[in-house]
Amino acid sequence: MEVVLQNLTKKFRSRDRKNPQDVIAVNDFNFKIPDGKLIGLLGPSGCGKSTTLNLISGLIKPTSGRILFGEDDVTDLPPENRGIGLVFQNYALYPHLTVKQNILFPLQNLKGKDKLSKPEMLEKAVAAAKLVQIDELMDRKPGELSGGQQQRVAIARALVKMPRVLLLDEPLSNLDARLRLQTREEIRRIQRETKITTIFVTHDQEEAMSISDMIVVMKEGVVQQIGKPQEVYDSPVNLFVAKFLGTPPINVFEGQVRDNQLFIGEDAVLDVAGVENQEVYVGIRPEGFLLKEDGPFCCSLSGVEVMGRDISVVSTNKASLNPTVRSIVGTENKINIEAASVRFELKPAKVFLFHKKTEERIDFEVRV
């Protein structure tokens, strides 16, 4: 099911009497979510991503704008008539019911012509449980399950009615690191198998990048960028998106463009054609550095972390906005740890320029 958000806006009345301005949680959100895709809503906490999810679920009503599922306008429909499945952040499994009863619960609510016989309900519940691989645990209570198992039960309960859209609110935040990796693969697999349009919310960029078909990066209620994870990573529209995506995070410097040359400090580090002379922010991905004896960019070396797969070079630079500059280079490089400074050449594709005021990205031509 295609999900269309048109000018979706949600304002919350301010409770603060001294500052009666409305809080805009979601501001003019426009997006057409293609059918059968897995979409990650991504942003720091308080950016309106959960509000967006709740708007789609119908648990809260938008201030203005429309929500369409395919051709149906569901803006004014209550949640139960939208055909959604929602997995809550803390799962919200009914603690007094067994796993089986929990999964059956949505089916037992069906009325009229949708009403199912008991064997039909059981069949569907077992099918949903099999899909998430918890069919062995049907008679346990949620309290007797691990976090990951509870998560699966919650997904099974959301899927048992075969919703048109599946919504997941921070699905992995309550799991430990190892389980998180496993569960996100699982969510991907379930989504692929059921082909249900799935929207999930997360503040963890790695999580969103790894499994989403598309990610939506939000900040303070405003959508910053929508696109395939790799595209967003490779060409962020502004400094915020660049900083938000990637671990280790991008290195940001103060720089100037003078005569088609990019200067960081006094080093002319890169040729940038077609950019007017101005002050800029320079973002350089950690993998954008190449160690080179006569490289143009000089930093004072403060340490080297060997990871096995690659080497992380930690250095400092006066122009850096981060306390340290972190660059990742291949293990074939030999670094003199005793040296006071280290010189780099930069990969142009991994270097982004941002406007000093607007923080929008400035395109430049790469001269070879």
Next chain:
Amino acid sequence: MIRKKLSNSSLKGWLYLLPAILFLGAFMVYPLIDVFIYSFEEGYNSASQTYLGVGLYNYSYVLHDPYFLQAVKNTFILVIITVPLSTGIALLISVGLSSIKPLRNLLQTVYFLPYVTNTLAVGLVFMILFKKTAYSDGLINLLITWFGGKSVDFIDGPYWAKMFVLCFYTIWVVMPFKILILTSALSSVNQVYYNAAKVDGTSKFRTFMRITLPMISPMIFYLIITGFIGAFKAYSDAVALFGTDLNAAEMNTIVGYVYDMLYGDSGGYPSYASAAAILLFAIVLTITCINLLISKKNVHY
């Protein structure tokens, strides 16, 4: 070494428990055992501390005493009517209170008022409501006659009328506490369960039956257990309404019977009183055990 340490710490534990054990032993356990012994000593005289013999005569006497049977009947009617009704009505009111927003605090205070109101003041109000005096028939009778009914004497009249007043009074008195407990229990149910139910299209009634009730079942169970025990021990309410001569009013309760046997006009029979008290203890114990058994299935912690 380890053993020494262990006994040392357990000694400390006993030391901390000592004050409570002493008090409970002197004022709870010892009298309880004493009452149990008295109940088998026939014709015990507390002044001379003598008795005629040992046997089951006390129980036989009490069980054949029409006043005791009347008291048992009254107590059971009171328990069976007031415990479910008061808990049910309290639940309804609490659900109502927690589903409204405006005036909630005011109404909560209003519903809690009976709990902090002086018993004498409450008695006065009930008098105005129900008692026939030379000047008026009471407010309730006024209403009954208004609608074309026949005036009833609730305080000195037929048995059912008196029982009605007693039940009404009891329910009204125990209600505030139950409402207080239930509203707090209801507000402690996480909103996320209601959201989940809403997304699944659960009807209001089903949400209440399948989610709210099980979630607050421990509190309801607590109220039912304490309600049963409290109602079995009812006495002062009957006195407040019908005066001290409850046997004549046919409104005696088991505790009232025990009291009368000890200190009442027909009193001075500690053996009979003890036997009645032990019988009451047995009844309460049985009912509580049954409650616990039922709760195993229906209460979710």
